Amino acid sequence: MKYFYLLVFVWVFLFSCSRNKAVKEKEAENPFYDKAFEYREKKIPDSAFFYFNKAKELFLQNKDGFSAGKCLVNMGIISTDKGDYFGSQEILLEALRYFDKNKKEHFIYLGSNFHELGVASSELKNYSQAIVFYNQSLKYAQDSASLLVTKNSIANAYRRIGDYKNSLSIFQSILAQKTDSTEFARALSNFAFTKWQQNPNYRAKAELLKALSIREEEHDLWGQNASYSHLADYYTQTQPDTALFYAHKMYWVAKKIKSPDDQLESLQKLVKLSPARETKQYFEIYQNLDDSLQTSRNAAKNQFALIRYETEKNKAENLVLQKDNAGKRYQIIILIFGIVLVIVVGFLWYKKRKQRLELEAKNAIRESQLKTSKRVHDVVANGLYRVMTEFENQQEINKDHMLDRIEDLYEKSRDISYEKPELPDQDFQKKISDLLASFATETTKIRIAGNTPKLWKKVNSKAKSEVEHIIQELMVNMKKHSGANNVVIRFEDQQDQVIIYYTDNGIGISEGTGFKNGLTNTGNRIEAIHGAITFDNTAEKGLKIKISFPIS
Structure with missing residues (x-):
């Protein structure tokens, strides 16, 4: 459950409370600073980022590093909110240079900065590092509200890595304190959900519904969104109809609070739980929303x-x-x-x-x-x-x-904007077989020969990754353009080289088709693994391709 937007809003609220005096003191010498806050409050983040950046430079010219650090913290929050997690971490780490850990007036910004570093790490699924940052944030918490928010974040991070013991201990400590109804409901729902994840036989229904009831009374839409997610997951195996009801509720609230990540999560639940006739509709909505968000x-x-x-x-x-x-x-x-x-x-x-x-x-x-x-x-x-x-x-x-x-x-x-290493594939032969089989239909027969574990054992991970994309590109273009009803893919190991023979009985390569662009992309991939591609132009009908590349 992507719950970080609420945490961001809490920290922004704390910033607003502490900034009024600072803005008045700096307005005369740095008009960009006040202008940045105006755009932020109007929810125009790109303009706010621009003016925070200009204000930071002016502060640095005036040798006011503390105020420059505050600008960087706000820029980091905006970057996190817009999904630029690596950029956010870079900005927030730079901000630490301008704060003094021995000055109390710097504590609120140090706490917010470390907390936001934890949020960015969590979104990048580096939960262990997120816990380190959250614990640093605790040292500088200035009030009970920020303390509870950070403890909740730490507990959720522990839950993500499967450390239910530490997670439940923190949630129990929150529930034992005198908190307002909103914080109590959040801790109660998270506690019950974590307890159920630890033990699927745990009856979390009463606690989950109690938390939801409090959130509905408080008109806490972000909290309701979290409760609906927990309840949909809780009922998925035992009462699918009830789970579907809560998935619909989550999707409705996620749209109301304008949270695209939560809309995607609720659509995943709807695809899983809905009747077959509605599944395709939700999948298409999911596809369009995901593309727009990226x-x-x-x-x-x-x-x-x-x-x-x-x-x-x-x-x-x-x-x-x-x-x-x-x-x-x-x-x-x-x-x-x-x-x-x-x-x-x-x-x-x-x-x-x-x-x-x-x-x-x-x-x-x-x-x-x-x-x-x-x-x-x-x-x-x-x-x-x-x-x-x-x-x-x-x-x-x-x-x-x-x-x-x-x-x-x-x-x-x-994570499409980030370079992430692919995990080694222990069953590449099956992966290729499944890939090719997925394009077979009643009218299109696909025959495979030579795709054995022994063949791929000596091929490195990079070559396997490129081969997978090459084969997928060939099959997609076959499906779109060739009109073939018979396709043969043969793999051979010849003198420290892998040879791939592709044959189909389609229309071949005709002028003006998009297939030529696909083959250009395929050629680039083959070149990347020092391979070669050859087209057999002697065939009267269909398409024949030979692809070869060295094993090591």
Whole structure:
């Protein structure tokens, strides 16, 4: 359950309470700071980020590191809220340089900064590191509200890594304290849900419903969203109809609070629990929402990176100008000749450097966009096409299998902007067999030969990954364009090389089809593993391809 938005709002509220005096003191000397808060309160995060960044630079010019640190904390919160977790961690770690752990007036910002580092680590599923950051945040908690929020975060992180003993101990300590109804309901629901995860026979119904009742009385929509998620999971195995009811409630509330991550989670539950006639509808909603969310987050990440890049570039340009001015003062004694010479040389160097920096920035952004586009094509587009193909060709839908596939696709698309190493595949032969079998239909026969564990045993992980995408690309294009009803894939081990023969009886390669673009992408992958691809143009009908690459 993605519950971090509520925690972010709590910390933002604490910031608002403590900032009024600081804003009045700094307004005259740094108008950007107040403007940043105005945009943040109007929920225009990109403009708020921009002005916090400008305010930070002005504070640094005035040698006010403490205020610059506060700007960085706010920038980190905005980055986390927009899904740029790596960028958020970088900004928040930079902010620590400007706070003094021995000054009490810095404690609220240190607590918030460490807490937000924990949130970003949790979203990146590094729960052990998140616990370290949360514990650091506890040292600087200034009131019971922030203390309870952080303890709840630590307990949830322990639950994520399966340490139910520590998780339950913290939730019990919260319940034992005198807290308001909102905090009590949150701790009670989390405690019951964790207890049930530890022991599936535990009857958590009464506690979960009590927490929900409190949240409904308090009109706590974020809390209701969490309760509906817990109840849907709790009833999934024993009372699927009740679980479906709560999944619908969660989806409704998630839309009302405008939380796309919680909408995706509720849609996953609806796909699993709904009747077969409704499953496809929810899957299509899920697909469109996930695509929109990834596009939005990638755009925000690039925008924030560009804002910071422009600032650093301007700082470099200012240093150059300062250096030129200092040089001019010392060169007055050589009169006009020396002055003209310095101006000409400095201008040409500055212009060339500026052009180079701009070109490097554009190339970096373009390269990032191309890489993201390629990964979207490989992971999301072809993956979704494969899932849809299986869906169309199955008379009866295996919901558990489909949910597993959707969950895997969700995890891959969620982290699509980040470079993550693939885990070694212990049964690659079966993976290839399942991939090819997923494209077989009553009218399209797919025959496989030579796909044995022995063949893949000597092939490294990178080559396996590329081979999987190559085969998937061939099958997707066969399905879309060839019209083939008979496909043969044969694998051979010949003199320290793997040979893949692909044959179909379709229309072959015709002009103007999208298949040629797919083959271009396939060729790039083969080149990456030092392989070769050959097309047999002598065939009267269909398509024959030979692919080879070295084993090591």
